[in-house]
Amino acid sequence: MVAETAKLNIDGLKLSYGSKQVIHGITFDIQPNEIFGVIGPAQSGKTSMLKVINRTIDFTADAHVEGTVKMEGQNVFHVKDVYEYRRRIGMVAPLPVGLPLTIYDNVAFAPRSFGMKDKDQLDELVQRCLEQAALWDEVKDRLDTLGTMLSGGQQQRLTIARALSHQPEVLCLDEFSIAIDPVTTMKIEDVLKELRNEMTIILVTNLVQQARRLADRTMFLLNGDLIEVDETEKIFSGNAQETKTNEFVSGAFG
């Protein structure tokens, strides 16, 4: 793992909300085009870490960040245009957030905001994103109905399509399968395997087996500490370096 080629370098990242520290200095890097799994019980700082990475943490008034996060060598807290930076990262939240717009507008929202006006270009982009999110066939006849009218699993795929709409380099998925059924989950997992050819994926998951199925490497976070990060095979082999990791993946706690 040579640092220069990494997509993201996180170095000594600490995060506190007010006086409560939730991430206690974690250091790791994420390679281009890998699926990077993040596991750990609730309150481990997984979601907060993603918020730091796409800098939505800026909107939490009492949040304080230390350490550096670099994207392709550039410190993300020093980027000139934060909106431009956020576009390079796609974010999918645990519960699907269908914006109060039509299916088409949900996906076209971001590109339009960046100035894409050409109807054909937009149509093509919307179709491609929905296809990539394995949703196109189910919604192609009703693109002008409200996104919030879709079922939970469909809405989640809609948010994935939306996250893809601004052609991100890094796709962050935060426990995306929490609200959807296993069949849909498997569908989306297949999608992710395809997408890794085009982008880097950070997969925060509450299902340790999901990380095992998909991730190249897996990181185990516990109460804001990085316990271990290694090849997924190694983490789940039962012979991980840390006993806590072995206990967690075998279901002893968490």
Added chain:
Amino acid sequence: MLQRSKYKVIREVLIEWIIRICGISAVVFVFAIFLFVFWQGKGLIFSGDFDFWKFLTTKEWYPASENNPRYGVSALIAGTVSVTVLAMIIAVPFGLGAALFISEFCSPKLKETLKIVIELLAAIPSVVWGFIGLTIMNHLIMELFGAPIGLTVLNGAIILALMSVPIIVSIGEDALQAVPDSYREAGIGLGVTRWQMVYKVLLPAAKNGLLAAVLLGVGRAIGETMAVLMATGHAVHIPFDAEFPFLHGLDSVRTLTATIAAELGETARDSSHYQVLFIIGILLFTITFAVNLTADLIVKGVKGK
């Protein structure tokens, strides 16, 4: 023991009934008020020489004339409408803008301060507003526009706008706060600017609440009496015509509410003048009812979509 004690059963029934009466009382009061107003005015309505169409469409308002009292309220309706509409043109952008700023763009500290100040603004009695209109605004308008008198549509509208803004702001802000944060995060996470997020995501999500805020402001403006009575000059006059700019903001007008307030004390009980003022009351009641009903229908229509 499976049986509950008698005391507990009675207490529960009692509480249930008290709550039920509280709920029903709202409806009862509204009907009672309407009936009372109607009762006071009914003598004239059924007297035979009262022409409702003429009442609505003529502008001669000479209720105190000895030989030939005429009751035409079209000028009064025009007064109410012109002041209300102009007030809303001023108040809605300000109110919604302030609500947006407080909810989305300002720091938490400033937010608390602004909310307190705006609540204070809402607590100023209307007669004080009227006084401001009568003195400060009056001079200001005379000097700025060279008008012979400053007690005008514009004066009343500005005063009413200042009175409606706090309502629009606080209800509008509540509506924006009710939009889940996940919407904001999802919008921002897509890499759009804050303003794009507000415009495209937040406003559509909060539109019902914002509409309610505006309509409560309208309700306040239509119903307000004392301030407009003092600020608009109290002249029976239609301030608009068919030619550009349609509305003459520097004309004095008189509103429906101000007419009731100013004249009711001067009339003999059950005289036709007294009764016609109550018919104006019914008219006001109908207008506010229509506004509220429209609001309800619009909100339902928006929801059903």
